[in-house]
Amino acid sequence: MSLEELNVQIEEKHLVVNRIREEIAKVLVGQRELIDGLLMGLFTRGHILIEGVPGLAKTSAVKALADTVRANFKRIQFTPDLLPADLVGTEIYRPKTGDFSIKKGPLFNNIILADEINRAPSKVQSALLEAMQERQVTIGETTFPLADPFLVMATQNPIEQEGTYPLPEAQVDRFMLKILIDYPEKNEEKEIMKRVGFDAPEAVQPVLDPSEINAIGKLINSIYMDEKLKDYIVDLVFATRDPAGYNIDVADYIQFGASPRATIFLSLTARAYAFLQGRAYVTPQDVKTIAPAVLRHRILLTYEAEAEDIDTDQIIGRIFDSVEVP
Template identity: 70%
Template sequence: MDEIKEKIAAHHLLISRVRKEIGKALVGQQNLVDGLLTGLLSGGHVLIEGVPGLAKTSAVMALASTVQADFKRIQFTPDLLPADLVGTEIYRPKMGDFITRKGPLFNNIILADEINRAPSKVQSALLEAMQEKQVTIGDTTYPLPDPFLVLATQNPIEQEGTYTLPEAQVDRFMLKILIDYPDRSQELEILKKTGFAHHESIEPVVTPVELKEMADLIREIYVDDKLKEYIVDLVFATRNPSKYGMDIGGHVAFGASPRATLFLAQAARVSAFLQGRAYVTPQDIKNTAPDVLRHRIILSFEAEAEEITSDDIIHILFDSVAVP
């Protein structure tokens, strides 16, 4: 344990530098930064939802700039085709053969901007890439680079010309982060920084090798057996709420999948790492559970009619499931 603590302390300085560089382009939004770092350090994809103008794209680009890795931004539009993502085979008449032109998915960090603007066949093209870390072009399957991370944004208020993400694809995202407007002091700082000061360039501070070292270290962070049971109980309570004394009146149509259990344990370990600890606490689980569970709890029509959100269900979960 002492050896792990020393390694965490050394790498924690590197994370502090990453936060400092991101702070050059982003004011506040601590939950968003923590969520992006969680995805980066665990290799989990992140879906960011918020109204326009909240620096969703800027935050992702700032994070990508701190990593010495290949980055590609893809603007999703209704006329996008699957080949625009994965690539295609091109026929060469003079040579009489085909060559493969790889698409933008063959980069380490992908920003899928306004992902819900592309039709379902394009969104489905991401499924194999996000889950299997590979894509198929023609008859050949190509592995994607390591690390491979999809950071997607979507706008919740403008529904014209958008396509709802299928549940199968939403479940591929480790986290769904909701962001809101900054407070008055933060907005004043944004004004001063972007409107009356020179833009500071963001320096890369982390290499893919260092990312892998941190990911390996995070897997060694201690999780007590009682906390493992707590994680399983939280997920099981979304499927069988009555067994945990939850009176939610049939508001949940489908609970979280086993993937939620795995992701919640991963996210809790990253939360401990970001705070410089070699062990997970119940608070780490509570801090990360909303982002892991909110897009995996499928609400019933009754819940939607009563304007009950998945976050409301998660609050009831915390009150009903005993903390070890």
């Protein structure tokens, strides 16, 4: 595909993106970073983890996105008494015939909202590992493929809050992005009060179907990325593992650096972000803009970092300042 043809297709698909934004804006005020992250997850089939205090419309944002897609949506409320079978399903014994039948769980849908995912213990989280990576689940001795597309969009409250469990590292690494959201601006909060407290909210209308999601995904894969930018991405990830090799004085704060999934997802999301900006090529700023959401949950800090109140975003900032931009 030539650059000219690519630009034409991007311009055409960008109209769809704008329509999705308009529909989501009916129920969500502001939160541009969150909406961009959800769109990137939708178009690239990447799972998204959203963290913020209660009441910031995390659930409403995912529900609004799901309403713009003609696909099956399921909300699962995670609680301490949830069981793995409540997610994947189970075998049911039939006394009359003496055999077992399969009852499939809610994971057999296209878009899964795992609400307050960190309120369920690790035995439940383990049930998601196979589904999130292989996009299949095993019930008894039978393995079933999941729907296409299959996306887990999870919300969680900050880990310090009562009644929450830290997610296993193996599961956290399967999330393409971890998006942090904060309180709205004053003018945004006034608009929220007006919409929710005084006006009847508008219904979100479906905009696209799974085939269009596939087409946009292929288009994102065609977006141009220079070799120097690929090297830049690799350097950023390697700097989280060997900061001393890049003359970055943060080795005492990093217990484990980012996995190879970070390199894969950073390359993919940089192209997806460029698409959302209506461009057929990736810039260094695209990488720098999206990198914190890709890296922040993949860098495991030491106790020394926690004692000095240093978080992963500060570490990422130091890496950005030290790794040469092409």
